[in-house]
Amino acid sequence: MQRFDVVVVGGGPAGAVTARIAAEAGAVVLLLERRTRIEEPSACAGLISPRTLSVLGVSDACVVRRPRGVSFHAPGGGVLSVRTTTDRALVVDRSILESELLARARDVGVDVRLGATATGWRDGVVRFEGAASEETAVGAVLVGADGPESQVAAWAGLPNAGSLRALQVEAESADPEPDGVCVYVGHLIAPEFFAWSIPAQAGCTRIGLAVSDLIDPAPYLDSLLAQRFPNHRIVSRIEARIPIPSPRRTTADGVLLVGDAAGHVKPLSGGGIYFGGLCARVAGRAAARAAKEPHDQTEHLLYYEDACRALIGPETRFGATARSIRDALDDDDWSRIFAILNHRDLLALVAERIDLDHLRHMVPHLLSRPRLWRPLFALWDIVRVRTREPGGIAGPHDEFL
Numbered sequence: 001m002q003r004f005d006v007v008v009v010g011g012g013p014a015g016a017v018t019a020r021i022a023a024e025a026g027a028v029v030l031l032l033e034r035r036t037r038i039e040e041p042s043a044c045a046g047l048i049s050p051r052t053l054s055v056l057g058v059s060d061a062c063v064v065r066r067p068r069g070v071s072f073h074a075p076g077g078g079v080l081s082v083r084t085t086t087d088r089a090l091v092v093d094r095s096i097l098e099s100e101l102l103a104r105a106r107d108v109g110v111d112v113r114l115g116a117t118a119t120g121w122r123d124g125v126v127r128f129e130g131a132a133s134e135e136t137a138v139g140a141v142l143v144g145a146d147g148p149e150s151q152v153a154a155w156a157g158l159p160n161a162g163s164l165r166a167l168q169v170e171a172e173s174a175d176p177e178p179d180g181v182c183v184y185v186g187h188l189i190a191p192e193f194f195a196w197s198i199p200a201q202a203g204c205t206r207i208g209l210a211v212s213d214l215i216d217p218a219p220y221l222d223s224l225l226a227q228r229f230p231n232h233r234i235v236s237r238i239e240a241r242i243p244i245p246s247p248r249r250t251t252a253d254g255v256l257l258v259g260d261a262a263g264h265v266k267p268l269s270g271g272g273i274y275f276g277g278l279c280a281r282v283a284g285r286a287a288a289r290a291a292k293e294p295h296d297q298t299e300h301l302l303y304y305e306d307a308c309r310a311l312i313g314p315e316t317r318f319g320a321t322a323r324s325i326r327d328a329l330d331d332d333d334w335s336r337i338f339a340i341l342n343h344r345d346l347l348a349l350v351a352e353r354i355d356l357d358h359l360r361h362m363v364p365h366l367l368s369r370p371r372l373w374r375p376l377f378a379l380w381d382i383v384r385v386r387t388r389e390p391g392g393i394a395g396p397h398d399e400f401l
């Protein structure tokens, strides 16, 4: 049985970054990834902010598209378009991104095992199945970076994040907006979340949606494809979960969770690569220290949880509240809101200042322009009515905070 300081289960972005940072901090690290090939299609639209690349510590080799705007589509047919002239968002190829992340982890000495599925953990011993046989390894710290349905969380008695059901296809199609991202809102489109289309490699569009856990997303996606993409040809189709809301605790004795396993996901959009990357950097350092200083292990793990709260807490709370408001709106509200927001100065300001990772930073910009107060008050009037309705706004979903 081999001994490691840190064993990471999951070789997605959060696991790969955690493993690399832990190894850079001097730990001996094993990373187990159940996929045998990283090239398999992944459940991700691949839309990230430019800063995410530096947070993850990778080059821009994975970037396949630099969208120049976003259009929001209301159920009644209204459209709001925000055009940008600089890189506000990038579309990446996940397999190129993950291959580079794993290569960088290997470069600093991480023992990366593909085709290795962790099957159990007890008293510091991890069991895993490789291509030929079952093996075991001892790890002072176990990191659960195994995605939204984390087994590590279950083994450690930690709560799993709640989740939405997401369905996405890659389609060759005559995309109505080859350069832009489209967001479709409304209960008939995607109950309790939204749908998207994102231009990816030439001629290819990622079209998907997420809905509440209790609903089958397939009829909604079929209807969106038929209505908006009549000439599409599906290349791949994938169903997955988005872990919203987040779990309350992300550490236990000798164990920490990171990325989707920890619910490090933006509540409004479901995007998890940036939050997961930020927290993975802290996780790597904390795991290395916790392994080297067993007497202070609990302290290092609790520090990790606090640091993540400080890093992503304010934006998560903002996003959770915004999501509660969005979920309370009906299709008539959307039509009225689109009419209000269709304001030249407002859209220009959004185009100039929008930041995918820090949506709350938009608020002071909006409030600082007296010209925008009238539409903002009109907007607030709609939200206020919904806030007062019993059950209208549930309060932040996010128990992690």
Ligand SMILES: Cc1cc2nc3c(=O)[nH]c(=O)nc-3n(C[C@H](O)[C@H](O)[C@H](O)COP(=O)(O)OP(=O)(O)OC[C@H]3O[C@@H](n4cnc5c(N)ncnc54)[C@H](O)[C@@H]3O)c2cc1C
Pocket (backbone or CB within 6 Å): 009, 010, 011, 012, 013, 014, 015, 032, 033, 034, 035, 043, 044, 045, 046, 047, 048, 116, 117, 118, 119, 145, 146, 147, 148, 151, 166, 167, 168, 208, 240, 241, 242, 258, 259, 260, 261, 265, 270, 271, 272, 273, 274, 276
């Ligand atoms: C449809 C969809 C679209 C999305 N679009 C975006 C987007 O545009 N932008 C964005 O930022 N985020 C997006 N997300 C979210 C994003 O994909 C996740 O937040 C991100 O992948 C989380 O990374 P992770 O490393 O925590 O987990 P994952 O990427 O899920 O990686 C977990 C890894 O663990 C491995 N694993 C699981 N169990 C075991 C085991 N027992 N043993 C060994 N290995 C195991 C899995 O094979 C997997 O490779 C989307 C999610 C969905 C579902």
